[in-house]
Amino acid sequence: MAGRRNGLAVLVEALRTWLIPYRYGLERWSYTLQRISGVVITLYFVAHIVETGYVVGGPSVWTIRPDAQQYAERVWTETIKFLSNPLFDAGLAIIGFFVAFHTINGIRLFLAHFGWGLGRPTRPEPMHRPQSMSPIQRALFWASIAFAVFALVYTIDAFFGVLA
Amino acid sequence: MVSERTLMLIHYLTGLGILVAGAVHIGTVFLTAPVKENLEFSGSPFSVMGVYRNAILAASLEALLLFVAFHAFNGLRVILIELYQSPRWERAVTWILTVAALLVVIYGTRTILIAYSIAQGVA
Numbered sequence: 001m002a003g004r005r006n007g008l009a010v011l012v013e014a015l016r017t018w019l020i021p022y023r024y025g026l027e028r029w030s031y032t033l034q035r036i037s038g039v040v041i042t043l044y045f046v047a048h049i050v051e052t053g054y055v056v057g058g059p060s061v062w063t064i065r066p067d068a069q070q071y072a073e074r075v076w077t078e079t080i081k082f083l084s085n086p087l088f089d090a091g092l093a094i095i096g097f098f099v100a101f102h103t104i105n106g107i108r109l110f111l112a113h114f115g116w117g118l119g120r121p122t123r124p125e126p127m128h129r130p131q132s133m134s135p136i137q138r139a140l141f142w143a144s145i146a147f148a149v150f151a152l153v154y155t156i157d158a159f160f161g162v163l164a
Numbered sequence: 165m166v167s168e169r170t171l172m173l174i175h176y177l178t179g180l181g182i183l184v185a186g187a188v189h190i191g192t193v194f195l196t197a198p199v200k201e202n203l204e205f206s207g208s209p210f211s212v213m214g215v216y217r218n219a220i221l222a223a224s225l226e227a228l229l230l231f232v233a234f235h236a237f238n239g240l241r242v243i244l245i246e247l248y249q250s251p252r253w254e255r256a257v258t259w260i261l262t263v264a265a266l267l268v269v270i271y272g273t274r275t276i277l278i279a280y281s282i283a284q285g286v287a
């Protein structure tokens with residue numbers, strides 16, 4: 001019991017530092033956003049596989065039925081009709097925001113991991129900035145935010161036609 | 165067991181793969197024609213059946229499925245073993261997520277194969 005309570009306390013503490021990125025600089029924001037966007041995209045991915053799976057008949061169908069085409073066309077059309085409402089369109093716009101952010105920030109992490117675009121290590125004098133957040137890395141982080149906002153606006157326009 | 169180093173290398177490589185296959189997937193839906201047109205079942209070149217009639221596009225969807233399944237579930241594994249550490253927890257997380265990823269891949273592959281077969285018969 002004690003072990004379990006300890007585990008839960010560790011989990012809560014970890015989640016608290018994970019989800020509250022204030023006061024730690026740009027890298028912590030990047031860390032938190034990368035993880036939140038990753039989890040959200042994973043949820044969307046699984047939902048997308050389940051949803052498209054129902055178009056061809058759901059979990060029980062593993063062969064091609066004689067009426068496969070008519071069945072798929074009917075379920076697809078019904079699914080699109082069901083999903084065509086402002087709630088799901090807005091949800092997809094948020095997914096677009098997270099996918100765009102995760103993509104560019106992922107490229108930034110890829111570059112940082114292999115040491116590209118990083119500054120040289122220096123003595124940590126007071127007020128020093130971590131070299132992992134060099135001007136190139138900072139620019140890439142803000143580029144990921146800019147691309148995410150662009151994707152959000154583009155998706156909203158694609159579904160709601162606000163810019164037309 | 166596969167080393168953490170190898171897993172992270174595959175994580176980065178699948179990330180690059182998603183960059184390509186994901187761009188193709190999002191590009192065919194959003195950039196080739198108005199979204200509403202591409203979301204129709206058949207008719208236009210990049211409607212659902214249009215995409216699946218094209219063997220290269222169908223194969224790229226299968227590649228995207230494999231890449232995202234690994235990348236997503238390995239990402240969840242990294243998050244979960246970062247939140248709490250113990251050998252038992254790490255083993256459980258690894259096994260459960262491996263099985264979940266395999267189920268998603270098998271189920272998604274079945275969907276793609278059936279959709280591809282249907283598309284070959286659609287005029």
